[in-house]
Amino acid sequence: MAHRPRSEMIAETRAKLLAAARQAFGTVGYADASMDDFTAAAGLTRGALYHHFGDKKGLLQAVIAEIDAEMNERLCTISGRAPNRWQGFVDESVAYIEMALEPEIQRIMLRDGPAVLGDPAQWPNANACISSMTRSLARLKADGAVADIDPEAAARLISGASLYAAQWIANSDDPEATSKKAVAAFKAMLEGFLVR
Amino acid sequence: MAHRPRSEMIAETRAKLLAAARQAFGTVGYADASMDDFTAAAGLTRGALYHHFGDKKGLLQAVIAEIDAEMNERLCTISGRAPNRWQGFVDESVAYIEMALEPEIQRIMLRDGPAVLGDPAQWPNANACISSMTRSLARLKADGAVADIDPEAAARLISGASLYAAQWIANSDDPEATSKKAVAAFKAMLEGFLVR
DNA sequence: ATAATTGCATACGGATCGTATGTCAATTAA
């Protein structure tokens, strides 16, 4: 019980750095987050950061991977408890809009992430959401519920629409009312994918 | 004819700065564009920049306003030469995807712009595209072509979907094939807004 | 003709990032 604490300490500092960075990125944004500041807030220095994550971009990637895993898990449980596949898919998509309302997700995943790391589709770890949505659509297509369209194409259209809808809602004067309008339009739009 | 050259020179330096910045922002991106570098490339210094645009963000705003005006004009002419309103709207939306394929638009308008200046809907000058799309949808709704949904909500969903579709296409191995899949799915999606 | 304004350049300070180096504790080897 003397050689465990060592590796635990390491994991702990890594976790502390990740949490501090996530907090900073999520509030002031990537560009204005000073590595000196938030490492000091975690009781560490930039030395630890460069040791664990390589550089500032590497740190952002790690933060994104963490958030993406959380998002994916939430979406899976939501779509899992629906009565049928299509309803599960609609629920999942609407939930995606609602998640995109969270400031941290908006800032890190939807704004700074793409700006700093490029197209989200190319991210190594952070396409769990898209790929799970693609699989859902492929199943629905096999079931004969949705029309003959490319599942991945539809998944990307939907996630893009969700993102913009979420930004619109988040910045509106009356988020409640705006959210209702957006979700209504969104559901109508989804029905475009159904067989007629 | 001695007091014209003066104001012409001023407008010319402003234009040169704008063009140089647009070039730099569009290629290396906002964060990695050094003001010293691209002002020097224009035969000027940062002094001129701060005089005309206040700061780096102000310069980005000016570049965005310019690009947005061009985009809006292109979209208007496209939708204008369609046989009917709905077709014009579809053409315009597809054209939006195609414009989002251009690297400069993708980088400046769709990635760095939102990351640096925040929600595009709040931009002072650069919502011409959204608002024109909203007007189109409102007319279509009045004509009885589209269902009872909020025009602005639909416009935002569509532009978001276009953006993501464009990024997907631009980064794919086979842009031609991907584009076909995306546009097909996109047209199906748009039909979700029609009355049934 | 002199004074005031303005377009633009130069000079400076502050902040930040990445690297290179150092140190100390913990693990491993002898």
Next chain:
DNA sequence: TTAATTGACATACGATCCGTATGCAATTAT
């Protein structure tokens, strides 16, 4: 048990970049 080595993290340094403050020269106004 002790010596050597690895590795986690801190410190020191240089380079870059932004924003402001200042300076100059040319034009316009008086």
